[in-house]
Amino acid sequence: MPSDWRILKRSMPAEIHPDRFTVERQNMVESQLSARGIRDPRVLDAMARVPRHEFVAERYRDQAYEDHPIPIGEGQTVSQPYIVALMLETLSPEPSSKVLEIGTGSGYQTAVLAELCAHVFSIERHAQLAREAEAALVRLGYRNVTVIVGDGSQGLPEFAPFDGIVVSAAAPRIPSALFEQLQEGGRMIIPVGPAEAQELQLVRKLEGQPTIDRLEGCRFVPLIGGQGYSSSW
């Protein structure tokens, strides 16, 4: 690999570059993730591999590796790369972990998770988004993922307990169903709060009780469901 991908990118026109997305992805990892303190080499490697541009519509492909969320239809967005990295680094899944994801959206974060753990169960309430995400995941060869249409705020009791749970939509409070489905010693990462004042929380289950660490402020779409908000804000 050339020592400075940024120079390579500037010096070659996009149309003759062999794979400009690989270069953009490497720049994303360096300038948006490593530079902001993401350290876990497994997360950095996974995000350097997963083709984020495959999870957005054609007209957004040029922006796929930029430092912001991107619309994915149904009024939803794929999270900014840094937020995905921060959540997954904090979740810290093992290669043997079984993880539950709430809010499949585009399937991008599902793919990164699939690189990091043994199996991902991912729930999405919009059937159309779930179908498109599943198609992208299959096309890219991910076999250790199960996408399910439903209300993820209730979790997936038939496949519980989970070593990790990652919630990609903001909840009014920590859903008790999700905490119950967490393995002893397991970790859940979840944005909690209303539209303007959410914070990312790490919830650990220790001797059956929740231990909560507050991370940083964030902005997600609402978790809508039985243990979420009743409608969008």
Ligand code: SAH
């Ligand atoms: N991580 C995703 C982005 C998720 S956006 C990605 O990489 O693309 C949040 C998603 O949560 C939206 O698609 C929204 O439809 C979904 N969602 C909201 N409430 C939900 C619920 N109760 N159950 C399942 N999915 C839900």
